[in-house]
Amino acid sequence: MDNAEALALFDRRVRREARPDGPGCRVERAGNVVRQTGPAEAWNGVLWTGLTAATADRAIEEQVRHFTALGREFEWKLYEHDEPHDLGDRLRAAGFAAGPREALMVAETARIAATAAPPPDGVELVPVTDAAGVDLMVDVHDRAFGTDGSHLRQRLLRQLAERPGAVVAVVAVAAGRPVSSARMETVPGTGFAGLWGGGTVPEWRGRGLYRALVAHRARIAAARGFPWLQVDASDDSRPVLGRLGFAVLSTTTPYDYRPDATTG
Template sequence: MNLDLVLARFDAEVRANPAPPAGIAVERRDGLVLLTGGFNYVSAWDLTTQTMGGAVAEQVAWFRARGEELMWRVYDHDGPPGLAACLAEAGFEPAPPGTLMFFDLAGDVAGAPADGVEVRRVRTLEDLDGFVSAGGKAFGHEEAWQRAAFAKQLDDPDMALFIACVAGEAVASARLEMAPGRTFGQLFGGGVAPAHRRRGLYRALVAARVAEARARGLAYLSIEARDTSRPILERLGFVPAGRETTWTLRPYGLPEEASAASS
């Protein structure tokens, strides 16, 4: 894999020209590409050291006037210099950093789970409840907004939700997002309930999404990996492309827990 070429392609295709999920709009203003709607996210930008301060201040004013949260993800290779410090000064708060990783779908992933584990794609509302519940077990809190958002997309070919079940109970979940005419699929989630870790469920969920993406004719997968997931993904053939930090601007007076629940 030519990492520089893949990274440039990712920036141009996924970030600068995003294909938003249902209910999310793409806006271009002040040198920024933003996703807005169910969540607000700065996807790409064309800023200089001279223009970034004004652009950041304008977005802070815009979203705080509406009482809405805004996320801005910054990668190692992003400019302009001093952007992270500018975001911090404007009131954005950093999440723990992760690692952007790519997988070349010309390769393969071995991901057979332990006996008694079933991995399947979510097709029903019952399985969607299991998906949300499994995420809650894995990460410590349920993302309740997912029920309403994903219920409308169970037959959407551009999004695939997966669960891993033990004795009929969903104990792990993961998501794959795709878009027509694109070469990248994006991996999200990938959490396993603590009592069921070290049984191959995470690897099996990756393998299921690799198979789905390859069937769609995609060339690569991307993921922003937590430090706990990165070693597993590297063993599966994912290649690190640099660190990333997601900066979040929270509405005035809204505690972090309440803000996260509404995003």
């Protein structure tokens, strides 16, 4: 399968035919828009659109009304190949704020699973299965990214309680302290396992932990029968993933809408 075929498959299975990715979430098809609506701690947003220059502005207004009525902040996940070509400009004009652009990267699971990428000596990869493990993971998140992981904590706790098979979370522990963490989310029927949240605390970067966590999750995905891995890669992780064998299919930019930020 070439990159164009892989992108078409991703667009169809993961975006257009999306399934809910967490407890309490529902995927709705409103005209030419596919969106997910869920609890406040879940991901709320627009997954796919089939818009034109004539229909885009009205669709944007409809999604703002929908999520605002529920009191939800939400994300419009825009890909560079989405139409119309000026959709990003239209979103900004409607009050959305653009986040950092990331690369949509995909690889064959079997190829990555065969990668010899063990963790450094003295580091143990510990599966996250309970609240104590979630606390370790959120501790890494806060130190690695410098952001508040409270929503991540709530989401993981609910996933582990209600849909434990849908998320694989792992923490790298050295000398009793969590130093890196990552998770993988799987939705049966898509063929794609999504790798998310890979982060390492500053003093442990550059020692191969990111590669080890990618390979670890790939082996689990292979065992579960997912032929493809998908990552939204930052500028920092893109070169590492490229060396492992991931290919860039497109780019994606999050456009965030916060009702309080736009209404004052």
